[in-house]
Amino acid sequence: MPEFRYQATDSKGEIIKGMLIVDNEGDALIQLQQRGLTVFDMQRSIAPALRLSQPKRAGRDALLVVLQELATLLDAGVSLADAVENVARGYEASSLGAAFQKIYAQLRGGIAFSRALIDADLRLPSYVIELCKAGESTGKLSGSLRSAAEQLELEQNFQREARNALIYPAVLMISGFLATLLVFVFVVPKFANILSNPKADIPLISMWVLSTGMWLTKNKLLLGAILAGMAGSAYVLLRQEKIQQNLWNWASGLPVIGTWIMHTEMARWSSMFSVLLQNHVSILEALSHAQNALRGDLWRQKATLILSDVRGGKTLAESLQLHQFIDATGVNLVRVGERSGALGKTTASLANMHRLHSQQQMKQFLILLEPVTILLVSVVLGGIMISVMLAITSLTNVI
Secondary structure, three states: OOEEEEEEEOOOOOEEEEEEEOOOHHHHHHHHHHOOOEEEEEEEOOOHHHOOOOOOOOOHHHHHHHHHHHHHHHHOOOOHHHHHHHHHHHOOOOHHHHHHHHHHHHHHOOOOHHHHHHHOOOOOOHHHHHHHHHHHHHOOHHHHHHHHHHHHHHHHHHHHHHHHHHHHHHHHHHHHHHHHHHHHHHHHHHHHHHHHOOOOOOOHHHHHHHHHHHHHHHOHHHHHHHHHHHHHHHHHHHOOHHHHHHHHHHHOOOHHHHHHHHHHHHHHHHHHHHHHHHOOOOHHHHHHHHHHHOOOHHHHHHHHHHHHHHHOOOOHHHHHHHOOOOOHHHHHHHHHHHHHOOHHHHHHHHHHHHHHHHHHHHHHHHHHHHHHHHHHHHHHHHHHHHHHHHHHHHHHHOO
16 A cells, blocks of 8 residues: 655644555545644655565564553553554654554544554464453453563563573584584694504594594585585574474473473463453463463463363363373462462462473573583593594504
8 A cells, every 4th residue: 555644733733744554645635634634745655565675574572662652651541542643653664653553544443453453464472462352342451451561571581581591502512513623624634644654553533533634624615615504504494483393392302401391381371371361351262372372282282172171161270180281289279260260360370480490490401501511522622632642652553
């Protein structure tokens, strides 16, 4: 759709600038007149399809700020339409501004905010839309938006913590690999002439190390091409969702990191479930959306069975215990919440408990990973140097 930038005056004579995405200029004028604005300048912008570069899709950080801003404006007594228009003006030069301008136009046309969010294609998580629907039905949209922002921030923190925690071990392993490669390429070849001595009784491991060093020295360009290809392939593969999913499933079975993944999954599930319940979403809808927070196939399968059981009449605590979804402490918290009518609060406590365990498991994993990585690098480098020394000492037979 074409974009129209306008300048108009309101009933108080103040100048207002903005942008509309409509089919034609006539529709733009009608919408502005319905708002009580008098247009004195209207210009059509370059069509998005003809732009040299498309604006980037709004990231999760920007969406988080917008949700918080909307909640704050609504708490201050600003109407929803005015709050959305304010956001559209604040992000006028970005794709986010265009999306909220479209949402504003739909709100003025009588479309519900949750429906307008879907049509704006902001790629928000499904629970954000569900929370907005709940807020609209209960008249507490600001609280729902704030809860959605908190949940979105929580998920981002989870991802950020996991990513940051793996940076140091990754740097350590890459440094060890590069150090080993440098020894092979620049140190080992200096002793390669030992291989040409027929009288030297060179051990097999020393022959392998020296031969490898010679091959790497003669084929530096090929080695560089292979390493670049491996790095590029790894980058492309790791960005694919299916590969990430398979790696996550595989890591779930590892001794220490598997426990961390379990607590992370449970923290995500229970946190989202509690937020939805506290915003008056039905338990079945909450279970349906909460299972979308799970990444592991095994956990998703269990969540699907639990949803089916609850829909069939079982209590949530019974189903959780039957499918061994959470431990006995978690089951007791859920059972107490069901009996007292405070399931949202008890599952929030469950989320905090698993979040704490997740952080502890990550710290334990890092404590173990650092010495293991150092030991592995030391063994490899030490093995190379020992092999070279064995080759040198084999010359004693010649002397």
